Amino acid sequence: MIRIRDLEFQYQKSDFVLRMTNLEVADHERVAIVGPSGSGKTTLLNLIAGITTPHRGSVETAGQHVSDMPDRIRRQFRVQHIGLVFQEFELLEYLSVLDNVLLPYHLSRALRLDDSVRARARDLANGVEIGDKLHRNVARLSQGERQRVALCRALVPEPSLILADEPTGNLDPTNKQRVVDLLLENTKAVGATLVAVTHDREVASRFDRILDMREFG
Amino acid sequence: MRGSLYLAWRYVTHHWIKTTILVASITLIIFLPLGVRVLIRESAQHLTARAEATPLLVGTRGSPLELVLNSLYFGTDAPEPLFYSDLESIDSTKLALTIPLYTRFRAQASPIVGTSLDYFAFRDLDVVDGDMFAILGECVVGARAAERLGVAPGDAVISSPESVFDLAGVYPLKMQVTGVLEFSDSPDDDAIFVDLKTAWVIAGYGHGHQDLADATAATGVLRRDSTTITANAAVVQYNEITPDNIDSFHFHGDIGSFPVTSVIAVPPDQRSATILRGRFEEGAGFSQIVVPSDVMDELLGTVLTVQTFVLAAAIIMGLGTLATAGLVFGLSIRARQRELMTMMKIGASPGGIRWLIISEMVVVTTAGIAFALALTALTATFGPPLIRSALL
Numbered sequence: 001m002i003r004i005r006d007l008e009f010q011y012q013k014s015d016f017v018l019r020m021t022n023l024e025v026a027d028h029e030r031v032a033i034v035g036p037s038g039s040g041k042t043t044l045l046n047l048i049a050g051i052t053t054p055h056r057g058s059v060e061t062a063g064q065h066v067s068d069m070p071d072r073i074r075r076q077f078r079v080q081h082i083g084l085v086f087q088e089f090e091l092l093e094y095l096s097v098l099d100n101v102l103l104p105y106h107l108s109r110a111l112r113l114d115d116s117v118r119a120r121a122r123d124l125a126n127g128v129e130i131g132d133k134l135h136r137n138v139a140r141l142s143q144g145e146r147q148r149v150a151l152c153r154a155l156v157p158e159p160s161l162i163l164a165d166e167p168t169g170n171l172d173p174t175n176k177q178r179v180v181d182l183l184l185e186n187t188k189a190v191g192a193t194l195v196a197v198t199h200d201r202e203v204a205s206r207f208d209r210i211l212d213m214r215e216f217g
Numbered sequence: 218m219r220g221s222l223y224l225a226w227r228y229v230t231h232h233w234i235k236t237t238i239l240v241a242s243i244t245l246i247i248f249l250p251l252g253v254r255v256l257i258r259e260s261a262q263h264l265t266a267r268a269e270a271t272p273l274l275v276g277t278r279g280s281p282l283e284l285v286l287n288s289l290y291f292g293t294d295a296p297e298p299l300f301y302s303d304l305e306s307i308d309s310t311k312l313a314l315t316i317p318l319y320t321r322f323r324a325q326a327s328p329i330v331g332t333s334l335d336y337f338a339f340r341d342l343d344v345v346d347g348d349m350f351a352i353l354g355e356c357v358v359g360a361r362a363a364e365r366l367g368v369a370p371g372d373a374v375i376s377s378p379e380s381v382f383d384l385a386g387v388y389p390l391k392m393q394v395t396g397v398l399e400f401s402d403s404p405d406d407d408a409i410f411v412d413l414k415t416a417w418v419i420a421g422y423g424h425g426h427q428d429l430a431d432a433t434a435a436t437g438v439l440r441r442d443s444t445t446i447t448a449n450a451a452v453v454q455y456n457e458i459t460p461d462n463i464d465s466f467h468f469h470g471d472i473g474s475f476p477v478t479s480v481i482a483v484p485p486d487q488r489s490a491t492i493l494r495g496r497f498e499e500g501a502g503f504s505q506i507v508v509p510s511d512v513m514d515e516l517l518g519t520v521l522t523v524q525t526f527v528l529a530a531a532i533i534m535g536l537g538t539l540a541t542a543g544l545v546f547g548l549s550i551r552a553r554q555r556e557l558m559t560m561m562k563i564g565a566s567p568g569g570i571r572w573l574i575i576s577e578m579v580v581v582t583t584a585g586i587a588f589a590l591a592l593t594a595l596t597a598t599f600g601p602p603l604i605r606s607a608l609l
Contacts, residue, residue, distance in 0.1 A: 049562070051562055072566065075564065075566060078562075078564070079563070079564035084562055084563055086559070090555075090556075090559040090562075092224075092556060093231070094227050094228050094230075094231030094232065095224075095227055095231075099227065103560075103563065104563050104564045105220065106220035106221075106223060106224055107220060107224075107560055107563065107564045107565040107569060108564035108565065108566075108569070110564070111564070113220075137231075153563070
């Protein structure tokens with residue numbers, strides 16, 4: 001469950017103010033956020049993830065008030081409960097597919113890397129059809145394959161919430177459909193809630209609910 | 218911490234060109250001053266140890282350094298020789314044990330040192346394979362020279378002619394190897410030692426030839442009277458001393474006028490040394506007495522001055538290189554802002570990011586230090602012989 005109340009956020013040296021009086025996303029719900037550029041879609045995802053904190057109001061994610069948490073606790077909470085997928089994949093070019101999938105485990109002490117995690121990473125990679133490329137450097141993968149690696153990276157800690165920022169923005173139509181399929185299937189398979197930002201109405205139409213940022217303007 | 222180290226390792230190995238340049242820079246920063254210091258210290262120890270083990274050296278007046286380098290390290294620039302009578306005159310004072318050295322000749326790259334048996338006791342050199350030379354025409358070979366020339370007891374070495382175009386010059390002498398000396402990590406390892414008289418035979422002061430009184434030498438006799446036999450060029454001269462012809466070898470002239478390059482003087486006590494030095498310093502002869510350690514200290518003083526300049530230059534260059542390496546690291550971190558931001562989003566703490574960057578620096582610096590130490594160790598091992606060969 002995501003619950004946002006009386007939210008107000010403004011970047012420094014910016015006239016734009018994101019205001020949101022009330023937003024709720026139920027557990028296991030799959031919500032697409034649409035809206036014009038600059039309407040605050042990515043900012044909203046960052047607030048839900050606890051990457052940024054609001055100036056006013058509260059953000060409750062998975063039953064926790066992330067906006068009130070100290071930085072360290074919020075970071076640990078994010079690692080353990082939220083999977084992030086980015087428009088430009090944000091993979092580390094110097095790592096293999098497997099190392100990129102396991103990256104959260106290399107970076108955070110809140111996650112413990114063991115054989116079961118490695119097995120889960122392999123299963124996820126097999127599920128998105130990159131299982132035969134686990135030891136290949138990600139720089140040698142296609143765009144579609146890279147986004148699948150990023151999807152596995154978000155799923156491997158078994159989060160209860162997946163936040164995807166324009167996950168198909170850099171993909172061709174074939175890969176776009178494939179990645180959306182995998183995103184929806186895998187989120188459902190792990191029982192997670194999914195909130196995705198997209199410009200693509202066709203993609204958005206496949207979600208349970210579409211949330212238009214203009215409604216909050 | 219393990220995760221950061223792993224990621225750091227993957228980063229530096231993936232960006233291997235940048236890493237190689239940084240490692241090479243750090244290696245140079247450390248190795249240049251350290252290597253120079255080690256090289257000079259090790260070389261100085263090697264050079265001074267032998268000089269300090271040689272109390273006094275007598276030679277002709279001229280460059281003390283040339284005298285010491287030739288007599289102790291068998292350098293190629295031989296000073297003007299002394300007369301053997303100079304050695305006899307020191308002997309007559311009973312102020313020191315005298316050891317002659319005659320270092321004019323070489324066999325390929327190895328110096329041939331004409332000396333007496335006292336030299337081996339003085340330098341504490343033992344024959345490990347075979348026996349010490351006993352008669353004219355025999356030699357013992359230093360450990361490295363034996364290896365380089367590929368000789369063992371029973372083999373022969375041939376002295377090299379000084380000039381192939383000088384028909385009136387010194388002819389090669391084939392010498393029997395009777396023994397190989399133990400390795401001493403000194404210039405003695407590269408030398409071939411013969412009795413002083415054998416060296417004089419190479420120099421042409423002594424020789425052996427057909428017995429002119431024998432009937433087989435009739436064609437070589439030009440004129441014969443009651444006291445003198447005059448031979449012509451047909452008389453066979455020997456270029457090898459064997460048990461069959463050794464009796465025919467003889468010396469012409471006064472042995473006192475025969476040459477020695479220098480004389481090692483070993484006084485029994487400080488008082489005798491002082492008296493002996495006093496006599497030479499008072500005298501107006503054409504010989505000089507030097508304390509080898511003083512001469513080497515003077516040389517090393519010059520070397521240390523050069524070292525100071527080299528170190529100053531290395532430190533300035535090192536600071537410049539360090540600044541460049543720092544800049545490369547700094548620019549690299551700026552270029553990776555987006556990557557580091559992603560890491561923060563997916564779980565890394567600011568401290569973890571700092572630790573990751575530090576880990577990369579540690580990996581690169583450790584590799585640089587390891588290479589620098591390895592190069593320094595190689596320099597300490599192989600540098601001093603190179604320095605010695607450059608000086609000599």
